[in-house]
Each structure stands twice: as structure tokens, then as C-alpha cells.
Amino acid sequence: MRIIQTYQNVAPADRGASVAIGNFDGVHLGHRSVIRLAEQADATAPTGVLTFEPHPREFFAPDSPPFRLMSRDARRHRLEKIGVDILYELAFDAEMVALTPEEFARDVISDGLGLAHVVVGADFRFGKERSGGAEELQAFGEQFGFGVTIAPLLEENDTTISSTAIRTALSEARPGDAAAMLGHWHRIEGKVIDGEKRGRELGYPTANMSIDGLHPPAFGVYAVLVDVLDGQHKGSYHGAASLGVRPMFGENRANLETFIFDFKGDLYGSTLSVGLVEFLRPEIKFEGLESLIAQMDADCEKARKVLESL
Known part of the structure; x- marks a missing residue:
């Protein structure tokens, strides 16, 4: 092009x-x-x-x-x-x-x-x-x-297809409805940036991406499809992603943290395209790391099942 x-x-x-x-x-x-x-x-x-x-x-x-x-x-x-x-x-x-x-x-x-x-x-x-x-x-x-x-x-199910209607669906944690109007999964695309590396310490290393300038979908955890668009790890993967401000750690700037299943490698500086497939749960502030890790285990298990059914 x-x-x-x-x-x-x-x-x-x-x-x-x-x-x-x-x-x-x-x-x-x-x-x-x-x-x-x-x-x-x-x-x-x-x-x-x-x-x-x-x-x-x-x-x-x-x-x-x-x-x-x-x-x-x-x-x-x-x-x-x-x-x-x-x-x-x-x-x-x-x-x-x-x-x-x-x-x-x-x-x-x-x-x-x-x-x-x-x-x-x-x-x-x-x-x-x-x-x-x-x-x-x-x-x-x-x-x-x-x-x-x-x-x-153009209309879909008596709803005029528009960017406004898609934003509403995303804000209401309805990525499937957004995808029906888009014709593809709603994707957040950008470079992997440095994070606090807390996920690595918890056993869930994540690829962090900024959502600055973009309409923020509902904060929470999603089952996601991940495309690595460049670099040595270029390819398509399954994963789970947390979108939000990480309230447990006192953060206030929203970003997207994606854990890619069965993946080992360095993605810093790579460009990712993360497709939001299903909203799994809202953002939660946990009392301690043990409860957080237990929930992350459950999130990933549920995300795997969702993505395997596609």
C-alpha cells in the first residue's frame, strides 16, 4: 500500500x-x-x-x-x-x-x-x-x-454500525458485540515498553503496552489473541491480558499487560497487536499476593478454554 x-x-x-x-x-x-x-x-x-x-x-x-x-x-x-x-x-x-x-x-x-x-x-x-x-x-x-x-x-441487528456504537460496546465489556460490528477482534496495537517487572516475579511475565490516546475498553482481564508483528518472535499466540490501572500497586495510568501462554523470549521493543476476545472479569484490588496469583491461575485457565473453542 x-x-x-x-x-x-x-x-x-x-x-x-x-x-x-x-x-x-x-x-x-x-x-x-x-x-x-x-x-x-x-x-x-x-x-x-x-x-x-x-x-x-x-x-x-x-x-x-x-x-x-x-x-x-x-x-x-x-x-x-x-x-x-x-x-x-x-x-x-x-x-x-x-x-x-x-x-x-x-x-x-x-x-x-x-x-x-x-x-x-x-x-x-x-x-x-x-x-x-x-x-x-x-x-x-x-x-x-x-x-x-x-x-x-450499514446496520447489524437493527443497530447502525458506527465507531460510537463500537466504543459503547467496549466500554460495557462486550468485545464480542464490538467484533460483530468491526468484522474482526478489537485490537490494541503498539510497542512493548518497560514495566515494573512484577509479573515476572509472580510467575506471569507480561508484555506491557501503553493505551495513551485510545478509547479505553472496560478495565479488567480478557482472553486475547496476540500477534507479534516484528522481530525474532513474529507470529500468533494465545494469552490473557489485564487492562487497567493495577489498583493493588497504587498505579493510576492505564496500560495493557499481556501474558502470552507457553512463551519464552524478550519482546521489548517489538510491536504487538492484541485482540480482545472475551471479558473474563473486572479489575479487582486483592488483599495479598497469594490471592492475586490464585486469581491469575484461574484467569489463564479460563482464557485457554475460551481461545481453544474459537
Whole structure:
């Protein structure tokens, strides 16, 4: 997948694509249906995605609580995995915000990127003060020479599939419901960082990952699928993970600690993708280490059974 981060001086090989436009946070089934429509709209053109970094919500409300389902790198990996040829990842900055709907259609889509066709959701808004809508984009497409398809909103069990609905499911400890809307397990991706190494002392060495900037799922213990994306231990594994602030040890910054079953090796600096499969129990403050270890034994036994049944 080629990644283009400007709409100016775009190479001829990166023009003429059929593109889905949106934020694509989570790359859920609704997003994938829009991407499929872009692929079908022009089978001879490269399939692309046009998105923005940072997320517009981060730009307008930088101090709001973290809400993203995935980081920029995780989104890139997921889009590449589903077969996107070109990712137009444009800067969402003061210059972009100031463009009127007409300027965005002309300067970015038509003259800048030279897109052949674009697909947007029915609720798509664009341009200064979000003043442009999907039907207005169709009119600009006729004016500036690119095709426009408006994709209907996708529903699952009478619920509109959206990043908001997925966040709610994760907050309510329903990773299975989130996965049904995503089309894949919700994954937390990032580098393994140094921890306090308490798990090693307890017989449960863990790979620690930050969740800074991400929407926090319900705190507690999960059965997880683990992909090590690089390094000598690259591969797929089963495990159990604790997501939270570790109240027994007086911590207050949430992270993800993953114990990989039957694994020996050093993962510091490696990139992991941890899929939340089933919520096993909420976060608990234990009275002592013996009760903590006994619970960890039980958690891992339950997680093994859950994952063996997949």
C-alpha cells in the first residue's frame, strides 16, 4: 500500500484512483462496505482511501478524553490488510479546515489528487464548518469531473454500525458485540515498553503496552489473541491480558499487560497487536499476593478454554 500525505504535486501513478473518504477509525464493517463500493465503482482504477491525520475531533477538541479505536499505524496496517492500494492520509490542519466545500472538491479531490471516483457515507460532511454534504459533493463531482457514490449506512441487528456504537460496546465489556460490528477482534496495537517487572516475579511475565490516546475498553482481564508483528518472535499466540490501572500497586495510568501462554523470549521493543476476545472479569484490588496469583491461575485457565473453542 502506498501512502500519500499531500494533495500537491501528486505523481501520475497515484492519480486516477477510486477512493472511499472518511475517518475510518476502527475500519469496521460500515467502512469496509464503503471501500468495497469504491473498488466496484471503477475496477480498472487503484482502490484508495482518503482520510485525515489527526482525526478532526482531535484537532477541534485536543483536550477531550481519548476516543480513537486505533492509532494511525494500526489503521494503516488494517487498510493494507484488506487490500487498499493507496492511502491518502492528509494533514487535518488550519489550512484544510479553512477550505470551503467547493475548494475541497476542486483543489483536493479534482486538481490535487485527480481522483476518478469517490464514495462517501450518507452522513458525510465536509468543508469549512462542515457545511457540505454528500449530495452537494455529487453536484461538485459533475462540475469538476469525478464520480460520486453515496453509500447507505450499514446496520447489524437493527443497530447502525458506527465507531460510537463500537466504543459503547467496549466500554460495557462486550468485545464480542464490538467484533460483530468491526468484522474482526478489537485490537490494541503498539510497542512493548518497560514495566515494573512484577509479573515476572509472580510467575506471569507480561508484555506491557501503553493505551495513551485510545478509547479505553472496560478495565479488567480478557482472553486475547496476540500477534507479534516484528522481530525474532513474529507470529500468533494465545494469552490473557489485564487492562487497567493495577489498583493493588497504587498505579493510576492505564496500560495493557499481556501474558502470552507457553512463551519464552524478550519482546521489548517489538510491536504487538492484541485482540480482545472475551471479558473474563473486572479489575479487582486483592488483599495479598497469594490471592492475586490464585486469581491469575484461574484467569489463564479460563482464557485457554475460551481461545481453544474459537
